[in-house]
Amino acid sequence: MAHARKTEKFKKHHIEEFRGRMFIYFCTFFLIITLLAIIYFIASKGLATFFQNRVNLFDFLFGTTWAPGRADDAGGPQFGAFPFIFGSFAVTIMAALVSAPLGIGAAIFMSEIGPSWGRRILQPVIELLVGIPSVVYGFVGLTLIVPFLRSSFDGLGFGLLAGMIVLSIMILPTITSVAYDAMKSLPINIKEASFGLGATRWQTIRRVLVPAALPELLTGVVLGMARAFGEALAVQMVIGNAQRLPNSLNDPTSTITSLLTLEMGNTVTGTVYNNALWSMALILLLMSFCFIFLIRLIGRRAKHER
Structure with missing residues (x-):
């Protein structure tokens, strides 16, 4: 009797384990199929610009004239996407250059310098900032930053500088959160060994802790750049959406995401203009893959060094 109950219990556990394994396999398979379907759909639409509509790839990537509605007697439509590509990279890089030192500095303050009550206040504030919708950031920029730049510099206030700010x-919250976790995950014996050798607190931070956490700090910066590169609404509200290269930081320009947000709904599926916009979406997808690859490369090097 006892042996029969054991056998029945074993079979029940085996069936539950089999069901759990099948569920995990199904979720994994569904995720892979969804990802491949998205990649195939965007790639097929984006590559149609060059294979079906015969748009020159070099002219598309490096051309500076975006005139999809130009008549044939005026030279025909032109799809020079370089101003939008430049705008996306410019605001992303400039935003990272500003946020990286501020975020890492705030993380160092919370983990190594500030009192415990300061950390209890700052950490929830940082987490709250992560969850604020992008439209709120854009509205704040539109009502505060743009008028300030308009009154302080020549121009309308819309431009690269407003988008960068x-x-x-x-x-900033993304970089700060990742950097704080990186600093707190360092072994305590590293700090104690530095103090034991006579190093001051600032020498320990600058020469020991920051180099030890550098891969994770760089990962936070790359994650922030990935979010900045794919941001659409907040940038669209303050950058000016001018389809040309800017001459200065105060000149209005546009990004890939802002162009897609404004124009995708105004095109007809299958037209050369619609395919050109899908080509811009393909560029965004490829850049997302580049950011993911960079993050994995940084993590792999960190593991190898350790």
């Missing part, structure tokens, strides 16, 4: 505020 808004994006740097948006990605």
